[in-house]
């Protein structure tokens with residue numbers, strides 16, 4: 059039987075894969091999207107439905123400095139997008155502190171003695187900063203003082219990454235908490251709010267409002283998948299790509315996928331767009347890449363993540379979107395309150411649904427703990443941090459997210475570069491997009507922009523755009539002065555500290 063040849067076979071129905079599929083389908087290019095999940099599209103940006111309660115994997119703010127990305131969200135799901143206020147706090151030793159920190163509130167809650175010590179420690183940091191800070195601890199201590207670092211930064215960061223702040227490079231702090239210092243926090247707290255001239259001037263950490271689909275981020279991607287199907291594209295669930303073979307005689311990609319019944323199917327495309335983790339892709343490619351590239355791919359690492367979803371009688375205890383748990387007495391790192399993201403996340407207004415987030419490595423103690431035990435742990439911890447009484451928890455579920463964070467260690471850039479060069483040389487019709495697809499610890503907007511440019515490249519029949527030049531704000535910088543600027547952002551990431559610190563980025 060003659061097999062269909064798609065213009066592109068796309069692996070993954072997350073934001074990157076579906077954006078590419080949508081952009082291509084709009085131009086009548088045929089696509090087949092293969093998604094390993096049997097039920098959900100959206101990838102890390104999916105929304106899990108448990109008995110009518112909707113759980114977001116982490117809480118996804120829809121905010122981009124890129125006008126094109128914002129417009130695409132509006133085009134896909136504009137009518138379902140809400141404008142939501144942001145409210146988040148830090149829990150530390152029995153007290154809640156507004157986040158981003160409001161200096162006067164923070165100092166008053168810490169008490170007179172601790173506040174004086176914090177101010178002295180801040181002054182000491184200003185008078186005697188660590189010259190050339192190499193570690194996360196040094197960088198943040200320079201900005202806020204050692205005491206505030208210990209209270210408001212250390213515990214959460216160490217929970218997220220599972221390593222000491224002395225092992226983490228200063229670079230992610232410089233990048234992630236960019237534009238934020240005690241000085242800027244005081245200015246933010248005191249001065250009347252001026253609307254930024256344009257969205258590129260916004261400090262992302264400080265944005266007060268964001269967009270959010272009525273029933274969570276998955277709604278955006280379910281609508282997008284429907285639109286792709288409506289345009290004639292195929293989005294196939296429960297199809298895990300297990301092999302990607304390039305047939306050089308016919309210039310075609312043959313992708314093998316295992317379906318939900320365990321049977322193998324083959325899909326044929328002129329182009330292959332991959333949003334699966336680079337480590338998996340390289341292991342699947344045939345003919346194989348040189349051993350140096352295979353070894354580089356095996357060296358890429360990931361941090362994993364699980365959410366314990368709790369359904370709780372609403373006693374009006376808190377209305378924040380999320381709360382960072384800086385307290386070392388509990389393992390939970392962050393608590394999401396989905397009803398505050400959107401009232402439609404719960405089917406009954408008498409209940410709330412919380413997501414207790416635990417950071418872990420696939421296969422470690424937490425990851426392999428049974429769901430029942432994890433739910434009991436979460437019930438005990440939500441009571442310990444005073445956000446709900448265990449007795450008010452009526453039900454729960456566990457959502458595991460492997461490869462939630464591509465790890466930026468001191469060697470990752472070298473490895474990615476090795477793989478990129480090998481792929482570019484051998485396979486011009488293979489396109490890497492998205493977060494794990496490019497090993498880029500970035501948001502949906504970056505994943506989408508890489509997919510939008512890839513679709514343009516395929517439609518143009520040439521690589522007009524270098525997707526690696528898209529920066530973390532989803533802005534595309536061509537070669538030249540702006541290109542150098544993008545490169546500079548990249549090189550700020552992985553610097554090994556003299557005592558062997560690893561470089562990673564964390565999530566705030």
Ligand SMILES: Cc1cc2nc3c(=O)[nH]c(=O)nc-3n(C[C@H](O)[C@H](O)[C@H](O)COP(=O)(O)OP(=O)(O)OC[C@H]3O[C@@H](n4cnc5c(N)ncnc54)[C@H](O)[C@@H]3O)c2cc1C
Pocket residue numbers: 069070071072073074075092093094095099100101102103115116117118119120121297298299300333334335338363462463491492493494495500501502503505565
């Ligand atoms: C805790 C957390 C909070 C976040 N918060 C935000 C936020 O507030 N705002 C924001 O914009 N972004 C946020 N993000 C980032 C966002 O989730 C990602 O940037 C986005 O989902 C990346 O899209 P993607 O398509 O590249 O990858 P993914 O979302 O990972 O999708 C990849 C898809 O490919 C599928 N797949 C993988 N391998 C195969 C295979 N072999 N065969 C078939 N299918 C396969 C997967 O099942 C998945 O569906 C957050 C992420 C995390 C972890």
